[in-house]
Amino acid sequence: MIEGAVVIDPSLAMRWALNLSYSRQATILLRSGVHQGTRLLAPHLFIGEVSTALLAYVRNKSPLYPSITLIDAERLLAATLEVMEIHPEDLGLGQRSLRFAYETNRTSTLDSLYAALTEREDCPLWTADEKFWNGVKAVYPWVRCVADPALQTEQTSLHS
Numbered sequence: 001m002i003e004g005a006v007v008i009d010p011s012l013a014m015r016w017a018l019n020l021s022y023s024r025q026a027t028i029l030l031r032s033g034v035h036q037g038t039r040l041l042a043p044h045l046f047i048g049e050v051s052t053a054l055l056a057y058v059r060n061k062s063p064l065y066p067s068i069t070l071i072d073a074e075r076l077l078a079a080t081l082e083v084m085e086i087h088p089e090d091l092g093l094g095q096r097s098l099r100f101a102y103e104t105n106r107t108s109t110l111d112s113l114y115a116a117l118t119e120r121e122d123c124p125l126w127t128a129d130e131k132f133w134n135g136v137k138a139v140y141p142w143v144r145c146v147a148d149p150a151l152q153t154e155q156t157s158l159h160s
Contacts, residue, residue: 005039007118008084009111010049011128012146013042017050017076018057018066022128025146029126034083041085041121043093043113051077087117096120104136118142 015026033040054073057066068076096119097112106112111132118125125143127133133145 004037005041005121005123006033007041007114007121007123007125008046009042009114009125009127009129009132010046010053011132012126013046013050013080013084014053015128015146017054017080018068020066020128022146025151026128029146030083039085040083041087041117041123043087043089043117045089045110045113046084046086047077047081049110050080089113093117093120104139106132106135115140115143 012026012029014020015023016030030040032038051073054068054077057068058070058073060067093113093116094109096116097109100106100112100115101109104112111127111129114125114127115136123142126146127143128146130145130147133143133147136143137145
């Protein structure tokens with residue numbers, strides 16, 4: 001595995017931007033990765049997924065979740081993209097994501113694009129999406145999750 005790169009999905013990036021469950025663990029991983037010079041990778045889809053999630057928080061009226069302004073959302077999107085290396089999707093990624101989704105009984109190929117990029121770059125994939133992680137971790141141990149109880153007790157880096 002390439003020690004200098006990891007794929008990041010939007011669920012983890014949102015933990016950097018907002019105070020959500022596992023934000024502390026996600027922020028520790030981000031700081032560790034940036035400090036070590038780790039390349040933080042994502043497919044181009046990442047931009048749309050993060051901006052869509054941020055828009056939901058702009059429009060949020062529930063006291064149970066954070067609410068932010070549009071200006072906050074624009075600032076958070078810029079800060080997130082500043083540390084990311086965005087990769088274009090291509091036929092190979094699309095085909096591998098389709099196969100990954102099929103093999104893991106996913107109903108969508110969106111998360112699978114991140115997995116396909118992970119395989120191409122030979123590095124770990126980090127997520128905060130417990131449902132995705134629980135559905136694939138037995139077959140694909142390179143998918144890591146900040147919700148993993150083992151992370152709560154050990155010193156973890158993006159490469160462990």
